[in-house]
Amino acid sequence: MPSTSPTSPAFHVVVAPDKFKGSLTAGEVAQVVAENFVEGFSAGYHRTRLDAGAESVGMTVAWTVLPVADGGEGTVEAALRSAGFRAVATRVPGPTGESVEATFARDGDVALVEMAQASGLDRLPGGTPAPLTATTRGTGALIRSALDFGAREIVLAVGGSATTDGGAGILTALGARLLDAAGHDLPDGGAALLDLERIDLSGLDPRVRSVTWTLAADVDNPLLGERGAAAVFGPQKGASPADVDLLDRALTRFADVLAAQTGQDARAVPGAGAAGGVGFLALGLLGATRRPGIEVVLDLANWRERTRDADLVITGEGSFDEQSLGGKTPVGVAAAAARIPAPVVVLSGRRTLEEAAWRAAGFADARALTDVEPDPRVCLRDAHRLLAGLARDLGAEHGARAATGR
Incomplete structure (x- = not known):
């Protein structure tokens, strides 16, 4: 659905949601919400005017x-x-x-590479985890393709990875060689890094040195230790306690060898543990700047210019919970909306946050599909219908307020 911008809008709603994973893409969520909010707003506005005995004049939305x-x-x-x-x-x-088909996005000499496209959990065959052997080579291949298209600035978005290889696969895809004591190339995966003896950077694509890098990552974990990539995120990727210990030792070896050869050591830099250690490679060898992912996306979308006269902002995601408060989409949108300023409503598949928590985070209202349908299976199956109803009801309430000048 394209944006609509009449010359003198009386009420401007901005719809900026994330996906409802497993049911609706972000684009589908936005379309359902926008269409049904506008429908509900008009109905609520006219009904309230008529009930009050006032003339039901038109109001532009x-x-x-x-x-x-x-x-x-x-x-x-x-x-x-x-x-x-x-x-x-x-x-x-x-x-x-x-082999998988993956997509990156480009605009002139700016490229956005989404790690989940190539190396994400959803790319695992049959959904079977491979915590010790999963590789980031595909992400490296996407980066190489972006360079071939003339990228001078690369935004590397790293959420949802299936890997814990410290970005070693990215290095090999870009021409480096990771060698064992016998001079043989290491196999894929984080566990193999235990046998790393030397990194040959002579074949590394020289274009990576001239590119401006942004790491779009929300986490501030270091590479190693109890808050590191393996310990915190490894279990989410299928790693057992023994696997976590092995991977942490392997990443330590990788960091030691890279630091000895390059003089660069980003293992303790906040964000180095992102995406199984890809943050370590990006923040160190590639010289990336880390920024929250939602901030990067809002800037690319020219948020400030396109929302300057907003009366209401609607955001959303599949599960509105404690993790949301750590910098996920709704909180990032709320922070941006506070500068307009405009009230923010979050619509979600489910909500586990108490009202005090979401109000403290800057939200004026929070509604979930589970408010009207307690069965989560039905919510997944009928997300479109249920979300449409929430959006219409929300629109009707705001239309009624507009009709009474509140």
């Missing part, structure tokens, strides 16, 4: 649709739908080496 994401799955879609980027599809190795 404008909407701006900005599907967004926080750096994980769906970030490329957000750039295509909201920021005018173009899609470039290519075939790359998936996290276990199989």
Whole structure:
């Protein structure tokens, strides 16, 4: 749905949601919400005017649709739908080496590479985890493709990865060689890094040195230790306690060898543990600047200009919970909306936060599909219908307020 911007809108609603994972993409959520909010607003406005015995004059409603994401799955879609980027599809190795089709987004000499496209959990064959052997080579291949298209600035969005290889696969895809004591190339995956003896950077694509890098990542974990990539995120990728210990030792070896050869050591830098240690490679060898994913997406979408006269902002995600408060899409949108300023409503599939928590986070209202349908299976199956009803009801309430001048 395109944005609509009449010359003198009386009410401007901005719809900027993330996906409802498992049911609706961010673009689908935005379309359902915008259409049904406007329908409900008009009905509520006219009904309230008529009930009050007043003339039911028309009221213009404008909407701006900005599907967004926080750096994980769906970030490329957000750039295509909201920021005018173009899609470039290519075939790359998936996290276990199989060929997959992945897409990055480009606008002039700026490229957005979404790690989940190539090396994400959703790319695992049959959904079977591979904590010790999953590789980021596919992400490296996407980066190489972006360079081939003339990228001078690369935004690397790293949420949703299936890997814990410290970005070693990215290095090999860009021409480096990771060698064992016998001079043999290491196999894929984080566990293999235990046998790392030397990194040959002579074949590294020279273009990586001239590119401006942004790491779109919300986490501030270091590479190693109890808050490191393996300990905190490894279990989410199928790692057992023994696997976590092995991977942490392997990442330590990788960091030691890279530091000895390059003099660069980002293992303790906040964000180094992002995406199984890809943050370590990006913040160190590549010289990236880390920014929250939602901030990057909002900037690419020219949020400030497109929302300056907003009367209401609606955001959303599948699960509105404690993790949301750590910098995910709704909180990022609320922070941006506070500068307009405009009230923010979050619509979600489910909500586990208490009202005091979401109000303290800057939200004027929070509604979930589970408010009207307690069965989560029905919510997944009928998300479109249920979300449409929530949006119509919300629109009707705001239309009624507009009719009474409140």
